[in-house]
Amino acid sequence: MTDSDRRVRRTRRTLQEALTSLVLEKSYERITIQDVLDRADVGRSTFYAHFRDKDALLLACFDDVREELQRDFDGAVEADAIFLHAHRHRRVYKALCGRRIGVGGSVAHLHLKRLIAESVRRQHASSGSDLPADAVAEYRASATLGLLMWWVDTDFREPLERIIRIHQRLASSPVQATVTTGPAAG
Missing domain, CATH: 1.10.10 (Arc Repressor Mutant, subunit A)
Structure with missing residues (x-):
């Protein structure tokens, strides 16, 4: 180097x-x-x-975080990875994803949502579900990102273990079970 x-x-x-x-x-x-x-x-x-402008700098702030998050996704359950990662990088998430970011946050949110959705698509491919992978990925990424943004905006008030349990309970609700496993037989 x-x-x-x-x-x-x-x-x-x-x-x-x-x-x-x-x-x-x-x-x-x-x-x-x-x-x-x-x-x-x-x-x-x-x-x-x-950098070409302030938005390019904003996205660059997320590059290192995004690379680490991708590695975390590859080795963990999607929900655990995103919440563990956000907890480890609270300052960055508050700056890039919290309510103070305003319009600039939509750029960061979009990139984060794409990353979550791609992880869900990969997991969904082996689930045996008859639902379209893109639809499942969009649904799960939106829900996960929504909960994550709530957690960031409440200044990570809920402990990490609890926010993971909250996400797991929401993800295992009857509606979510239908999305992940397909409609019940009979």
């Missing part, structure tokens, strides 16, 4: 941390690139050498 690579990663991380800390202080819409530059103590040309 070259010194140049390290500098690039350090600069990107500094800009991401600046945006994250700013979002925790004020809404995303009110944050300007100049605010980020001032917080990160970098110049405008440096910012634009790494």
Whole structure:
């Protein structure tokens, strides 16, 4: 690894941390690139050498988180993975997914929902259900993301173990059982 690579990663991380800390202080819409530059103590040309705009920086904040979450999904039950991951990265989730993010949050929500849906699609493929995988993935991802956003917005008030149990109970309700296993015989 070259010194140049390290500098690039350090600069990107500094800009991401600046945006994250700013979002925790004020809404995303009110944050300007100049605010980020001032917080990160970098110049405008440096910012634009790494990101095209504030939204690109926002998505970059989620890249490392998304890669780690994908690894977690590959090794765990989808619900446990997302809630465990959010708990480990509470500050990032509060900044990227909480109510303070406003319009910018819809971009982060969309990426997170896609990741959850893909995990559900993979799990559904081996379930033997006659329901369309895309429909099941959309339903489960929306429900899981909704509960996750509620948990983030309540400042992770419920303990991790309880939020996982809540999700498992909701996911095992009679309606959910029909989605996962198909309609009951008879």
